[in-house]
Amino acid sequence: MAIIAGNWKMNMTPSETKRFLEDLVPALKGAKHTIMVFPPFPCLQAAAAALEGSKVILGAQNLHHEEKGAFTGEVSAAMLADSGCDAVILGHSERRQHFKETNNAINLKIRRALRSGLQPVLCVGETDKQRESGETEEVLREQLNGCLKDLPKDEVKGIIIAYEPVWAIGTGKTATPDIAQETHAFIRSSLEKLFSKATAKAIPLLYGGSMKPDNAKALLSEPDIDGGLIGGASLDKEDFLAIIRAAD
Ligand code: PGA
Numbered sequence: 001m002a003i004i005a006g007n008w009k010m011n012m013t014p015s016e017t018k019r020f021l022e023d024l025v026p027a028l029k030g031a032k033h034t035i036m037v038f039p040p041f042p043c044l045q046a047a048a049a050a051l052e053g054s055k056v057i058l059g060a061q062n063l064h065h066e067e068k069g070a071f072t073g074e075v076s077a078a079m080l081a082d083s084g085c086d087a088v089i090l091g092h093s094e095r096r097q098h099f100k101e102t103n104n105a106i107n108l109k110i111r112r113a114l115r116s117g118l119q120p121v122l123c124v125g126e127t128d129k130q131r132e133s134g135e136t137e138e139v140l141r142e143q144l145n146g147c148l149k150d151l152p153k154d155e156v157k158g159i160i161i162a163y164e165p166v167w168a169i170g171t172g173k174t175a176t177p178d179i180a181q182e183t184h185a186f187i188r189s190s191l192e193k194l195f196s197k198a199t200a201k202a203i204p205l206l207y208g209g210s211m212k213p214d215n216a217k218a219l220l221s222e223p224d225i226d227g228g229l230i231g232g233a234s235l236d237k238e239d240f241l242a243i244i245r246a247a248d
Pocket residue numbers: 007164168169170171172208209210211229230231232233
């Protein structure tokens with residue numbers, strides 16, 4: 001069984017969310033996979049209402065690591081949970097790049113999410129420059145070590161990790177199944193070193209970066225690719241459904 005997750009980024013209004021999900025949910029009948037959607041904050045309540053009674057898991061795209069307080073413009077884990085979320089994307093490369101999120105800040109967010117009953121989807125990945133200069137493994141090791149620092153083994157098991165090479169996000173340039181598999185295997189072995197073999201096996205590893213209906217099957221067939229985190233193609237109902245079918 002795969003995990004197919006849609007990262008909507010800054011797309012869709014609450015009314016578009018309602019229409020989209022009311023259309024999507026009936027089409028998912030009989031789907032064997034775990035389906036997750038991550039709409040923007042103002043759309044969460046509309047999404048929760050549209051998803052009621054379905055098995056689709058609702059998540060947000062970020063949170064603040066503090067419980068509450070004077071953080072104008074920020075959103076807390078409790079707000080997300082009360083809006084119907086069970087998961088949250090953390091450390092997406094767009095947040096690292098545009099909002100200067102560090103591994104340390106992401107570690108605090110992961111702790112808050114776990115304490116609040118939200119499943120973190122931690123994103124890691126290298127830039128094209130880093131891959132070209134042979135730094136991919138070092139970058140990933142640093143991201144994993146920093147973001148998962150001092151987390152207890154039993155809690156880490158509740159995390160999902162998405163490998164998203166920055167050069168493949170929104171570019172139409174997908175990692176080949178070989179490159180993706182090789183990198184996922186490296187992430188799995190790093191998790192084994194950090195925690196244990198059983199923990200490394202229990203953590204689902206998603207691939208993200210221009211996953212589309214025509215490349216999904218090959219990527220999802222790789223042994224260490226347990227699903228996909230899909231941006232652009234998750235905004236098109238037919239494309240998203242085709243990717244879910246490719247996971248069969
Ligand atoms: P993309 O985005 O599928 O549009 O490349 C993936 C992501 O950033 O999660």
